[in-house]
Amino acid sequence: MSSIVIDLQDEILSSDCDIVQILRRAHVIAVKLGLKEFDQWISYELNGYPDQNVCPDYRKIRGTLKAFNPYHGWIPAVIADGELETIICEKKISNSISEIITLCKNPESRLVYEFPGEQVEHLDRLFGSPLPMRYALHISVASVMDIIEKVKNTVLEWTLKLEEEGVLGEGMRFSDKEKQNAKALPQTVNNYYGATNVINAPIEGMQIVSGNEHVTFSYDQARADISKIEAAISQEQLQSEDKDAALEMLMEIRDKIAQEKKPGVIKALFVGLKEFLMNAGSSLAAGLIQASIQGLF
Template identity: 30%
Template sequence: MATIVEKLQQAALDKDTPVNDLLRRVKFVATKLGLPSVEEWVDHELNGYASDAPPDYRRVHGTPIAVNPYRGPMPIGGYVDGLSWKTVREPVSALEALLNSTGSGGTLQIGYSDKIREKLDHSNDVHGWNYYLQVSPSELRRILDRVRTLVLDWALTLEKTGIMGTEDSFDRAEKDKAQATATTINIGHISSLVGNLGHGNVSGSITVSNLNTEQIGSIIPQLRGHRDELVSAGAHGPTLDDRLDALEKAIANPQPDHSFLRGLLTDLRNCMSGAAGSLVATGAINVLNAMLGTGVPPT
C-alpha cells in the first residue's frame, strides 16, 4: 500500500485532483506531523487571504478597463502600471469555479476598490463610471499550478528527509524529524524581503506623485518584523524605528505630503546602508530605491 506521503505526491501529479482537495490532503499530513506553518498556509489558500498579505504568486497582470456609459468598455490610457496588477485574495475553490465557468477565449473581470474608482473618476472628470482589471484565465490557472507545484515540492522534500509514514499516519520519530528540519512549504512570500519586498501588495492602488501609499503601508510591518536582524547587520536602530513610526503616521493622513514621505523613505534607506551585506537589507534597499524612483516595485 502507498504511504501517506506517496499518496500526496500522486495527488499533486494528478491534474484531475482539484487543488482544493489536494490542499485538504496537505492539511491532513501537516496536522499529523505537527507543522503549524504549513497548516496556516493551507488555511489561507482554502479560505482566502482576508487580512494577511498573499504570496507573490497570487499577483496577476491584466488590462485596466474603464466602462464609458456611451461607448462601452475601453482600455485606460496613460501610465497604468500601478493599475495593471492586482493581488487575488479569494480561496482556491473560488478560482477553480471561476475558471470552470469561463468559456474558451473568455476573460475575467476583477473590480477595483471604491477608493480607486473615485480617483479614476476624478482624474477623468467624470462620475460613477465602472472600472475593472481584465485578466486572462491563464493568470488564475498559473496560481493554481503554482500551488500544486509547491505541494509536490514539499511532498518530495518529506521523502528526501526520510518522512514517508504509513498508509494514514506517522511514527514519533518521523514527527520529531519533521519538526526539527526544514520541512515547511517555501512559498516565496514577500516577508522574505529579498528583492521583492512588498511586491504582493501593489495591485489595486494608484501611484500618486510617484509614491504608492498602500505599498508603503505594507512595507512598514515587514521591516519591523525584521528589525533585530537589520540592526544586527549594521542598520541604525533608532533611526529605523523613528522613520517607520513617522511613515505610519504620515500615510494615515488622507492627503499625505509626498515630499515628506519621500524624505522619510530616503532616511529609511540610508539608515540601512550599513547593513548592505545582509540579504534582508539588500532586498529592502532595492525596493526603497524602486519606490523612490518610480513608485512601482521591481518585477
C-alpha cells in the same frame, strides 16, 4: 503498508488531479506532523485569503484597466506612465482555489475587480473625467490558471522534501522521529513554489508568450503601420463619433512615436485603440493593429 506522503505524490502527478482533494490530504499530513505555518497556507488556499497582504507572490496577476462608458460599455483606460500603470493594474487574487477552478472551467469567464470609491476619485482625477466613472480591472481565465499549477507544485515539492528527510508516514501515522524531522524543514511557502512571474491578462485572440527574447522596437515601422491603420479606420463603417474618437487615439499614438516614448507605453496605446475599435464594431483596422502589435513587440 502504504505511505500517505507517497500516495499524495502519486495523486498530484495523476492526469485527473483534484487540487482541492490534494490540499485536504496535505492538511491531514500537516496537522499530524504539527506543521502549523504550512497548514495555515493550506487553509488559506482552501478558504481564501483574508487580504492581499497575506497572499503569496504567485497570486499576483496583471489586469487590463477599463472604464465604464454608458454608451459603449467597458472601454480601455490607458495609463501612459508605466510605473503608475503597474501599481494600478497588478493585484493579488485572494479567492479560494475552488473559486479559481470554477472560473477556469469556463473559458469565456473573466474576473472583474472594481475599484472602491476613494480609488475611483483618484482615477477620475488622473483621466480628467468631468463626471464620476466606474473603473475595473478585467482579468482573463488564462492569467489565473498559473495559480493552480503553482499550488500543485508547492505541495509536490513539499512532499519531496518530506520524503528526502525520511518522513513518509505508515498508513495515516507518523513516528516521533518523522515529526521531529518534518519540523526541521522550512515551513514558509516561498521555499517550495519557485520563481514567479506576473501573468498578464491577455487580450482576446492573443496568445501568452513567455520568455526573455529581446525584440528591437522599430519606430520607423510603427510610423508606417500608423498610416495603414489610419487609412483602414477611414474606410470602416463606424458611427461618426466612434471614428473621430479612434482617430484622436491614433493621433496620440503618432505623437508618442514621434517623441520615441518607451515601447511599453506605445504598446498600451495600441492595445487600447484595438479594444475600442473592436467594441465599436471594427474588423479591418482592429486586425491591422493586432498584426502591428505582434510584429513590433
